[in-house]
Amino acid sequence: NETITVLGLESSCDDTAAAVVRLADGQGQILSSVVYGQTALHAAFGGVVPEIAARAHAEKIDLCVEEALAASGLPLTSMDAIAVTAGPGLIGGVLSGVMCAKGLAAGSGLPLIGVNHLAGHALTPRLTDGLAFPYLMLLVSGGHCQFLIARGPDSFTRLGGTIDDAPGEAFDKTAKLLGLPQPGGPEVERAALGGDPARFTFPRPLLDRPGCDMSFSGLKTALLRTRDGVMAEKGGLTVQDRADLCAGFQAAVADVLAEKSRRAMAEYLTLDPAEPVLAVAGGVAANAAIRAGLETVCDEAGLKFTAPPLALCTDNAAMIAWAGIERFRLGLFDGMDLAARPRWPL
Numbered sequence: 046n047e048t049i050t051v052l053g054l055e056s057s058c059d060d061t062a063a064a065v066v067r068l069a070d071g072q073g074q075i076l077s078s079v080v081y082g083q084t085a086l087h088a089a090f091g092g093v094v095p096e097i098a099a100r101a102h103a104e105k106i107d108l109c110v111e112e113a114l115a116a117s118g119l120p121l122t123s124m125d126a127i128a129v130t131a132g133p134g135l136i137g138g139v140l141s142g143v144m145c146a147k148g149l150a151a152g153s154g155l156p157l158i159g160v161n162h163l164a165g166h167a168l169t170p171r172l173t174d175g176l177a178f179p180y181l182m183l184l185v186s187g188g189h190c191q192f193l194i195a196r197g198p199d200s201f202t203r204l205g206g207t208i209d210d211a212p213g214e215a216f217d218k219t220a221k222l223l224g225l226p227q228p229g230g231p232e233v234e235r236a237a238l239g240g241d242p243a244r245f246t247f248p249r250p251l252l253d254r255p256g257c258d259m260s261f262s263g264l265k266t267a268l269l270r271t272r273d274g275v276m277a278e279k280g281g282l283t284v285q286d287r288a289d290l291c292a293g294f295q296a297a298v299a300d301v302l303a304e305k306s307r308r309a310m311a312e313y314l315t316l317d318p319a320e321p322v323l324a325v326a327g328g329v330a331a332n333a334a335i336r337a338g339l340e341t342v343c344d345e346a347g348l349k350f351t352a353p354p355l356a357l358c359t360d361n362a363a364m365i366a367w368a369g370i371e372r373f374r375l376g377l378f379d380g381m382d383l384a385a386r387p388r389w390p391l
């Protein structure tokens with residue numbers, strides 16, 4: 046029974062992170078996980094500014110690694126490998142992580158493992174729940190939205206995804222249009238609690254088309270139009286108007302995700318998995334209405350529903366260290382020529 050300990054680095058979006066994860070007795074264990082978020086740095090700009098992100102990653106990544114090692118109680122020399130997100134993501138940030146990891150690997154003689162950020166998210170349920178392959182995965186965050194069948198640590202089948210915005214992005218833009226703070230997802234969800242989802246009608250884009258592709262940019266446009274209609278009529282938005290708009294928007298997103306999940310499940314079930322599972326990850330998976338919709342569809346189709354704890358759903362380095370462990374076991378290592386990739390489909 047092998048013991049593998051890996052230091053992981055993540056810097057592909059707006060979180061600088063490092064973590065130490067160990068596999069022992071067939072189980073993954075997070076020894077430390079440090080995340081420096083950049084939300085405050087980008088707040089004034091209504092989105093992540095790549096140059097600001099890159100500089101912040103470069104400033105924080107060494108400190109992150111030091112803190113993760115210190116918190117794990119282990120020196121670098123106790124690691125078996127260094128894993129790092131090599132893409133996809135904002136290239137300046139990815140480069141900070143990859144260069145730091147190369148320096149650590151060169152200095153210590155440890156092997157280097159490049160990890161696809163999406164594979165990191167997609168493999169997390171194996172760390173948290175010990176899921177067996179194949180399982181169905183829905184990634185829903187501010188940057189991603191796709192259905193995957195996870196067949197192995199290095200084997201994923203993409204069933205479909207968004208053709209424009211990610212749902213988290215749509216939540217964030219909705220919040221902005223309604224004068225709510227960022228990140229918008231939790232704000233819209235809170236506002237929607239007191240709202241009537243049936244007062245305004247929002248589109249369910251692409252539901253009339255076969256397959257698992259989704260679209261969320263039209264929803265944002267519909268929200269803008271509806272908001273302007275109400276404002277023109279009343280000269281402003283009441284708290285109730287805002288709540289009803291949020292509830293209608295959220296219900297539309299939840300419906301689209303639930304219906305497309307139904308289709309993804311049908312395709313996944315043709316593999317005849319012994320224990321059929323849908324796992325969700327990404328910040329949007331925190332939304333209770335969206336989760337409830339997915340759980341209903343899982344019940345109907347006979348799948349188990351699972352989601353990693355929120356701190357492991359959003360960007361972190363424990364998922365990268367874990368993906369590194371999975372690749373280590375397969376002997377999948379990288380050389381000093383490991384490239385940072387802005388685009389890298391699974």
Ligand code: KG4
Nearest residue numbers: 186187188213228230231327328329332359
């Ligand atoms: O996974 P994540 O932390 O970062 C990446 O995008 O990779 O996801 C952040 C996104 C943001 O767009 C945020 O608004 C959204 O997830 N989000 C939510 C909720 N909590 C976070 N969206 C809807 N409902 C929520 N409760």
Ligand code: ZN
Nearest residue numbers: 166186359360
């Ligand atoms: Zn992510």
